[in-house]
Amino acid sequence: MTKSLFPGFDGLMTLSRREGVDVRPTLLRVLTDLYVQTGTHSDDEQRQFVELATRLIDQVDDATRAAVKARLAIYPQTPVPVLQKLGLVATQEGRRVPLARELPTPPSGPSPARAPTEAEQRMAADMAMQPKEAAEIHDMFFRAGAPQRALILHNLAQTPLKAAPRIPTARAKRAIQILEMAAIAGDVENFTFELGDSLILPSRVAAQIVDDAGGEALAVAARALDMPSPVFQRILLFFKPEIGTSVSAVYRLSRLYDRLAERSALVMLAAWRGSTLAVTRAKYQAALHDGERQRARAGASQTRPGAQPGSAPTVRKGTGGSSDR
Numbered sequence: 001m002t003k004s005l006f007p008g009f010d011g012l013m014t015l016s017r018r019e020g021v022d023v024r025p026t027l028l029r030v031l032t033d034l035y036v037q038t039g040t041h042s043d044d045e046q047r048q049f050v051e052l053a054t055r056l057i058d059q060v061d062d063a064t065r066a067a068v069k070a071r072l073a074i075y076p077q078t079p080v081p082v083l084q085k086l087g088l089v090a091t092q093e094g095r096r097v098p099l100a101r102e103l104p105t106p107p108s109g110p111s112p113a114r115a116p117t118e119a120e121q122r123m124a125a126d127m128a129m130q131p132k133e134a135a136e137i138h139d140m141f142f143r144a145g146a147p148q149r150a151l152i153l154h155n156l157a158q159t160p161l162k163a164a165p166r167i168p169t170a171r172a173k174r175a176i177q178i179l180e181m182a183a184i185a186g187d188v189e190n191f192t193f194e195l196g197d198s199l200i201l202p203s204r205v206a207a208q209i210v211d212d213a214g215g216e217a218l219a220v221a222a223r224a225l226d227m228p229s230p231v232f233q234r235i236l237l238f239f240k241p242e243i244g245t246s247v248s249a250v251y252r253l254s255r256l257y258d259r260l261a262e263r264s265a266l267v268m269l270a271a272w273r274g275s276t277l278a279v280t281r282a283k284y285q286a287a288l289h290d291g292e293r294q295r296a297r298a299g300a301s302q303t304r305p306g307a308q309p310g311s312a313p314t315v316r317k318g319t320g321g322s323s324d325r
Contacts, residue, residue: 025064026233028056032068036075046079054085129161134274149216156264163266172225180231183239195221205272215243219257223265232257
């Protein structure tokens, strides 16, 4: 089970310890979620789960350990060594000691207000991003490779371009929950719809973000929602198997996400929105231009009406009132 899903599992943990991006809590949660999704397991699957889970349980934080404990306490096929490691000692075969309910985590208070940076002060005084600028940033980002994208995002933090407003906290939290569930279920359609709806993006741009092979666009979208880093890592592992099975790719995107400034993500979000306006404006301008040309040709083709057949010619009169013959 784990070998097919995480061929570089040991490499991820080694790289995590050496490079400072701790993905072990995310890996334990994902490993547990995968294990409890199936009612029965082969001996090899159970052996791998025991080996990996018991090693990780001692290396994660208390919150992760409590969440995994809650999941495995009610799962009937949890291996006995894992139960013992979590303190869920079996009294009889197939039975467990009743557990108290997990204490709810108290809601965190509002973060203290911080003084705006110099870049943010310049941003507030400047004009909003023009559609042409937005389209250029959008196209440049999606054409660039991974190193160039990282540089673009770094530079956006200092640009005077106006950023998109933050997504309201309640809406962002709801979106994060839906996106994580859709990612675990592999539901691309609902994931794409929720991403576009929460970030106020058209379906074309949302699909471009989801289909982006590098993963940087998804990191930007997640940062614009203020998604917790462990949730983003789980989405990578579940929703992007071409990334989740690569040790270097998971580490690279995790490090990029942890270093990605909120302002960079919101400026890019403004560019994504503005690029749509630029495309729409260009399309309608072309249509209006064609219409003007057609009307101009139609007007030029119309000629003044000549003398009608049978009409009398104009007769000039002389000074004496008689007509000149």
